[in-house]
Amino acid sequence: MKLFRTVLILLILTSSCGREQQIPIPYVPVNHTVYLTNPSSDILRVPGGYSIIQDQGNLGIILYRVSIGDVRDFVAFDLTCSHEPTETCKVFVDSTEFYLECPCCGSKFSIFTGYPSEGPARWPLKQYETASNSNTVRIFN
Numbered sequence: 001m002k003l004f005r006t007v008l009i010l011l012i013l014t015s016s017c018g019r020e021q022q023i024p025i026p027y028v029p030v031n032h033t034v035y036l037t038n039p040s041s042d043i044l045r046v047p048g049g050y051s052i053i054q055d056q057g058n059l060g061i062i063l064y065r066v067s068i069g070d071v072r073d074f075v076a077f078d079l080t081c082s083h084e085p086t087e088t089c090k091v092f093v094d095s096t097e098f099y100l101e102c103p104c105c106g107s108k109f110s111i112f113t114g115y116p117s118e119g120p121a122r123w124p125l126k127q128y129e130t131a132s133n134s135n136t137v138r139i140f141n
Contacts, residue, residue, distance in 0.1 A: 025058055025078060025085045025126045027141075032056045034063060034137045044074075044137070050093065050111070052079070053139070059090045061128060061139060062100065064111055076128040076139045077114045083107050083121035091125065100125065
């Protein structure tokens with residue numbers, strides 16, 4: 001029994017060594033619809049268009065149009081940096097419009113995938129599900 005306990009303790013200790021835990025981004029229920037027929041959504045009619053939705057998610061959500069006529073036409077990410085999820089670390093679209101950049105740690109995330117491409121961030125941005133038709137895009141979790 002003593003040998004079993006020793007082996008169990010060693011397994012627990014070695015399985016957690018070297019692993020970093022992702023800092024959790026607070027869960028916020030999201031169920032938001034964007035109406036593409038609304039003139040303020042015209043930018044979302046073409047690939048590369050994006051809209052910032054301030055009052056949704058943890059620190060807001062970016063809705064980005066990837067393509068037209070595909071299941072994955074839109075992607076939606078929380079604007080909270082995955083490296084420093086504080087109220088002041090809200091990512092923004094950089095000047096190239098290909099990356100979301102954190103003003104706190106300098107991490108850059110792909111606007112297409114949410115994965116970090118530079119900086120200290122190791123985890124992607126929190127992604128929300130999207131479902132679209134010709135008139136609406138629903139963002140939800």
